[in-house]
Amino acid sequence: MLAKIATSGLANLILLAGIPFLLYWGWHRWRHRRALAEVACRAGLRLGAPRYLAYAAVAALFNIAVLLAWSPPISSFTSHDSPQRVFEGLGLSGTSLLMALIYGVVTTGFCEEFLFRGLLAGSLSRRLPAWLANGLQAFLFLLPHLLVLRVRPELWPLLPVVFVAALFLGWLRIRSGSIMGPWLFHAAINVATCLYVALGSSA
Template sequence: MKMLGLRLFGPTVMLGIGLQELGSVPLGCLLFYLWLAGLPLADRLLLQRHTWIEAVKYWGLRYNRSDTLAGAALGLVILAVILGAASSLWMYLFDPFNLRVLLANWGFSGSGRPLLIVVLIVLNPVLEELYWRGYVLQELKRKMSSLAAIGVSSLFYTVYHLLLVVPIFKPPFGWLAGLAVFGAGLVWGWMRVRSGSLLGAILCHLLADAGIMIVYGLYIA
């Protein structure tokens, strides 16, 4: 049970330390991504003594054509929805001044911002999917049904996103954004279970994150 708690709450704790205690997006990302990458690697390779090939297979890092195409198609739809919602509802979703102040306080500004944007578009979807759908979901399936495992992993995937979206959006849209994150987690978990591959979820997630960063570039930066 202790290990399960670490898996479920660890990412939220790491991101919370970076944002709430240190007040820094870069430091929060560093702690967060070290956890996302480090725990699956340590567990599979050191504790379980899997080979790299066994670990990669366990995480679902294998090509599945139909899953990859479905991930690309769904990701483009999500990207279009994000851009459409932002363009038509911008004044209702965000307070531009307060949002810029918040992001500046978090350290999301200055010369390091382009690198951070690249990290959020490329590295973030890979590590989040590896952790939640490649690792945690598989561990939960050993204790419960696949449907329950998808729900539980999606719930805890959503929790730390609330640390970000609730302050960013005007009320009550932060909580609605949290529901959207939960829905995305359910879909990506289902894709992982159905296909046995993680690549479709990664690609879909990457396109969704790209949409968010495009909105940032168009309306906030």
Template sequence: MIVRRNDLVVFLVVAFGLSWLFALWPWIGNKKVPSVFVSSAAVWMMLTPTLAVLALWWYRRRSMPELVAETGSRLGSRPRQTVWLIVAAWFGTAAFVWLAFGVSVLLGMNEFDFSLGVDWTVLIILEALVGSTLATLPLALGEELGWRGWLQPQLTGRFGVAFGLVATGVIWGLWHLPLTLRGYNYPELGAWAAAVFVVTCVFFGLVLGWLRMRSGSVWPCVVAHAAWNAHAIGVSAFGSLDEKPNQLLSGHGGVVGWVLLALLAAILFLLFPVRGNDHTDPNAPAIQEPAAPPAPTAS
């Protein structure tokens, strides 16, 4: 894969430019979390990384088969393994979010509200596991085609696995600035939510990055991203209304989550190593670079 600096510039300018454009609503109206304006902006923003990839492909005059191949939109060279990774991402991400919540409760950082009863508890968990995850898949795809589908292979191919994964996570987190500066995801932290969310994106991005390289496909990342968002909403239903948790420390997006994500990433990379070129599907059609124009001949 030939990595061009101009490609990175085009992708980042479009992705970040459109994210701020779609997020103008809450800024112009001075709306803060929670707000329907902020939620609507978040929905539209999640499509901008894919729009950036499409803009890049228009700029480079590439074909659709090349677009599909380079973004890992197939199931990779080992489809059966990819399917299992999709299943693992679906249920594993759900288990992780609830584990982080449980650890936070055990450490006294959060309180579990038992007033919902067993029936409602099971219903909320199942709804997050199936309904919300499926409903969130298109928006998660909108992000992941850009971040893990296109950007991550570019950065790991140019700078190596470690730096490439961290850089992808940082860019992913900074892309959320139009919302996180308004306290999105961490309303109690205000503008500090922006810095906290960057750290969360780096740690979660390590796991998503491993899924991308291990499978050669973006689909396990899409499912994990959708499940993360779905269960983040589901688990919030069980928090105590009387005692607000410390958002910096507790839950899957706080320090507890960071530690658990770091441990999970270390286990995955140590037990199942990957390489920087593992994004490539050997069965995908080769991407042809345009031929250089012939040199002028002397008359």
């Protein structure tokens, strides 16, 4: 299972971050003669103001607290098509923690934030008013999540939550010029969800 998670993380890193960044850098190198460091900065690969990291951390802790207080049934996360299914019955161990970190920090956290907030929101915010750029990137982030409804239509109430979260992450990216805050938030939520499933299904 660890190998499967690691392979998925590597694939996402290549497809959602590596190739898009090479194309992005190649365009800026050819069209504007920009150096690699400048292109990386434009893609959000910089620290940004620390207060935005604090906003992301507080928001992540709040959402994790809501998850724990709500305590949704484990079955909500363990259907045959759920990415958290591999954590079912694992309990808390070094392996399950490493798997959760790979999935939350790399596979989804970094890769999705780099693509949607780093490249997409960053590019849109340099061409459109901030509110419009943010709304558009949030809508585009929502679109892939609509595919879930084909197999799990009961999850439709989560779509507004995904959209609002995308707006918050887009705001962090545009205001800070960095994906670090969005990455921190996204990674923390997904790691916590994976460990919630691992612990909650191990009894």
